[in-house]
């Protein structure tokens with residue numbers, strides 16, 4: 293099941309077959325569609341369509357092309373319309389310096405006025421920007437800084453993340469710009485462009501930015517994906533875009549659907565979050581969520597908040613028993629490996645790991661632990677010898693090569709935990725078949741130094757993992 297976060301179903305291009313188009317979308321598994329508006333009349337049409345169809349939601353606003361039509365009165369009407377229960381955002385709004393259909397000054401004025409509406413109404417915004425990334429970023433940055441209370445509510449009191457503020461639809465920036473807009477609390481989305489042959493920038497962004505920051509969109513009736521390029525686009529084409537992003541992210545189409553549906557849920561409040569899961573498949577591995585307890589409290593971790601990864605709800609109530617995990621695994625041979633993780637530190641449940649691994653090995657499976665490397669401190673003894681014959685691989689988060697930075701990132705005593713983690717890694721290299729050490733791909737982390745430490749001093753496999 294997919295969500296098309298951006299389809300202009302109210303476009304006159306759908307006048308002949310709007311109902312059939314919606315039906316084709318549902319048949320293709322696109323179960324929700326967000327219809328952005330381009331001006332006041334279109335906002336009314338979007339609401340009317342959303343009233344008629346459960347699966348359609350509306351945005352209201354003036355597209356930059358139509359900015360010249362927006363006056364004080366019509367903007368007031370947009371604000372009134374935004375109170376309709378099926379209106380989920382102000383959009384699409386922004387700047388278009390490619391066509392310049394409206395004077396640039398007016399585009400900027402109307403963009404700012406509509407962000408102010410969104411802020412008063414505490415709604416997210418859907419942004420259009422073409423040949424105007426710098427000007428758009430400046431306006432958005434100023435608006436975010438000026439109004440810290442806008443979308444500042446959190447899903448749980450301990451969440452690290454506020455409600456998202458909007459989406460840069462048809463994102464045309466580079467990875468650096470993606471990084472900036474994500475940090476400001478925005479999602480990005482790309483229509484069929486990402487499937488085009490010469491879309492190097494789009495494919496680079498779609499392979500380097502985690503799918504957790506993406507929404508799916510068609511931008512129908514425009515920008516149809518390959519092999520329909522040049523024809524009228526429609527929401528039923530969403531699977532083609534999802535397939536391309538899945539390939540770039542080395543994930544399954546289901547993973548992309550789940551992650552982007554969750555993004556739409558957080559942004560627009562539509563759809564739902566799945567139930568908490570003890571076991572879940574990603575790529576061809578099965579992950580076992582043993583615990584959400586952890587001895588660390590990393591600055592980038594949302595374990596105590598929403599605890600959702602790639603749309604998978606890991607906020608378990610209580611911890612699974614050994615029997616529940618074994619039942620959840622089924623036949624371990626159907627997976628490349630069974631990975632003990634959490635949204636926490638799995639070695640807190642060392643006995644469970646040992647019992648389940650024994651069963652997995654006896655049934656022809658392979659095992660790995662994803663750990664912070666503090667298992668021996670947690671269990672007050674060197675635990676690595678106990679893993680021999682049970683665990684095929686260990687992945688340890690190195691996080692930093694500097695004890696102090698390590699301590700700051702993980703909010704632990706770096707002087708004590710850093711050497712203990714290194715010792716755990718060395719012992720694992722000595723006794724276990726495979727040891728991988730990872731650092732987050734952050735500018736502040738000296739990756740070359742980390743690689744040397746991991747490969748030359750410890751003798752483990754070095755990997756970076758995306759921070760975002």
Ligand code: SF4
Nearest residue numbers: 586588589590593636
């Ligand atoms: S070690 Fe892992 S689970 Fe624990 S706080 Fe850090 S990121 Fe979260």
Ligand SMILES: [Zn+2]
Nearest residue numbers: 298328384511
């Ligand atoms: Zn659009």
